[in-house]
Amino acid sequence: xxxxxxxxxxxxxxxxxxxxxxxxxxxxxxxxxxxxxxxxxxxxxxxxxxxxxxxxxxxxxxxxxxxxxxxxxxxxxxxxxxxxxxxxxxxxxxxxxxxxxxxxxxxxxxxxxxxxxxxxxxxxxxxxxxxxxxxxxxxxxxxxxxxxxxxxxxxxxxxxxxxxxxxxxxxxxxxxxxxxxxxxxxxxxxxxxxxxxxxxxxxxxxxxxxxxxxxxxxxxxxxxxxxxxxxxxxxxxxxxxxxxxxxxxxxxxxxxxxxxxxxxxxxxxxxxxxxxxxxxxxxxxxxxxxxxxxxxxxxxxxxxxxxxx
Numbered sequence: 001x002x003x004x005x006x007x008x009x010x011x012x013x014x015x016x017x018x019x020x021x022x023x024x025x026x027x028x029x030x031x032x033x034x035x036x037x038x039x040x041x042x043x044x045x046x047x048x049x050x051x052x053x054x055x056x057x058x059x060x061x062x063x064x065x066x067x068x069x070x071x072x073x074x075x076x077x078x079x080x081x082x083x084x085x086x087x088x089x090x091x092x093x094x095x096x097x098x099x100x101x102x103x104x105x106x107x108x109x110x111x112x113x114x115x116x117x118x119x120x121x122x123x124x125x126x127x128x129x130x131x132x133x134x135x136x137x138x139x140x141x142x143x144x145x146x147x148x149x150x151x152x153x154x155x156x157x158x159x160x161x162x163x164x165x166x167x168x169x170x171x172x173x174x175x176x177x178x179x180x181x182x183x184x185x186x187x188x189x190x191x192x193x194x195x196x197x198x199x200x201x202x203x204x205x206x207x208x209x210x211x212x213x214x215x216x217x218x219x220x221x222x223x224x225x226x227x228x229x230x231x232x233x234x235x236x237x238x239x240x241x242x243x244x245x246x247x248x249x250x251x252x253x254x255x256x257x258x259x260x261x262x263x264x265x266x267x268x269x270x271x272x273x274x275x276x277x278x279x280x281x282x283x284x285x286x287x288x289x290x291x292x293x294x295x296x297x298x299x300x301x302x303x304x305x306x307x308x309x
Contacts, residue, residue, distance in 0.1 A: 018141040021168030021200050023093050023105070023175075024066040024086050029053045031197035031217055032174045047303055049073040049196075049221050052175050058083065065096050068175065073221035082176060093170075104176070107167045109133070109146055127151040128163055136166060138205040143167040169198055169206070216260070216290070239307040244280045248302065251276040252295050259283070260290040282308045 021028075030052040051071040057064050065083035072079070083096035084104065091108045094101040109115070115128040128148035136145040144167040164172040171177045173193050197204060197212035204212040234247040246257075255272035259280060267283055272293070280291060292303040 018139070020141050020143055021138055021205070022086055023168055023170060024054060024057075024084060025200060026054045026056070026066070027199070027201050029197075029199040030170075030175050030195050031212070031221075032193060033196045034193045050174075051217070051221060052081065060096050071221065095176075105165060105170060107144060107165075114151065115148055136206075138166075138168075139200065139203070143169075166206070169195075171195075215265070235304060235306055239309045240280075240282060241309055242282050244282075244306045244308070246278045246280060246291065246293065246302075248276050248278065248293065250295075252293070252297075254296040256294045256296065258292045258294075260292070261287075280306060 032050045032052065034048045034050070036046045036048065050073065053069060053071070055067045055069045057066050059065075060083060063085055065085045068081045068084055070079055070081050071077070085094050085096070085101070086092075087094060090106070092106045093104040095104050103116075106115075109130050111130050111133060113130045115130065117127055127150075129151055130146055131149045132147040134145045134147070135142040137143075146165040146167075148163040148165065150162070166172065169175075172195050174195060177193065197217060198206050199212070236245055236247070238244065251274060252272050253274055255275075257268070257270040257272055257278050257280070258266055259268040261267055261283070267289070268280075270278075272278060278293060283289060286308050289306050289308060290303065291306055292301060294301045
């Protein structure tokens with residue numbers, strides 16, 4: 001019954017002439033948040049943001065490809081990631097490669113299909129199985145949302161049990177992540193990675209990414225490299241009611257606390273003097289807020305979210 005309803009919704013969308021999101025749309029932008037922990041003493045924890053975007057097209061072997069680039073918010077550097085093309089007949093995305101292109105996303109998958117990971121040479125069984133397909137409404141058009149489960153249980157601890165692909169958008173951990181086998185997790189000590197904002201045609205169409213805005217993204221990309229001291233930062237209670245405590249990994253002799261709303265506006269700024277814990281009072285309106293703590297001496301920065309009820 002759910003599959004029948006899904007295809008009815010897709011048919012209705014097609015009849016009204018609406019357009020699905022195309023992965024190669026030059027207005028597309030993905031903001032990816034990565035958290036890392038480097039073992040040792042002291043342990044180092046970091047939060048990092050990368051902005052992925054489409055940067056024009058080029059012709060390769062008589063096919064039109066679009067360049068996918070990324071901007072590193074830590075180092076303020078911009079680099080080429082890949083050339084990608086969309087095959088409308090196959091409803092699939094490909095990466096330019098030699099001698100033949102690599103399948104990035106097949107948006108015609110069915111439940112039970114296997115999604116192979118072409119990059120994963122170390123983990124030969126790094127594949128996923130499609131366990132469900134559901135509709136998701138984006139820009140007034142129903143798209144497919146594929147839920148995947150890793151095939152080999154022995155590598156679940158490294159790569160996670162589940163993954164999600166959204167038609168026209170890609171994997172919810174990053175536009176190139178799923179079929180790379182999330183290889184950076186083992187190499188760079190990542191503990192989490194996910195797309196926190198996606199922009200298309202000037203708007204943020206994915207409901208779970210509501211609260212995204214151009215000004216908020218600018219704030220996140222402008223933060224300093226986040227490398228705290230001994231342990232991870234702790235925020236409690238979460239969610240909070242009247243106030244939240246931010247337990248810092250080290251005592252800050254001179255620093256600054258900033259609190260932002262979901263559109264990137266600064267709601268509160270407070271000086272920090274000789275503190276290892278900062279208290280954040282609840283704003284007048286409940287919701288999700290963003291904090292940033294800066295150590296003026298070491299230039300280390302911490303940022304994250306606080307939910308106030």
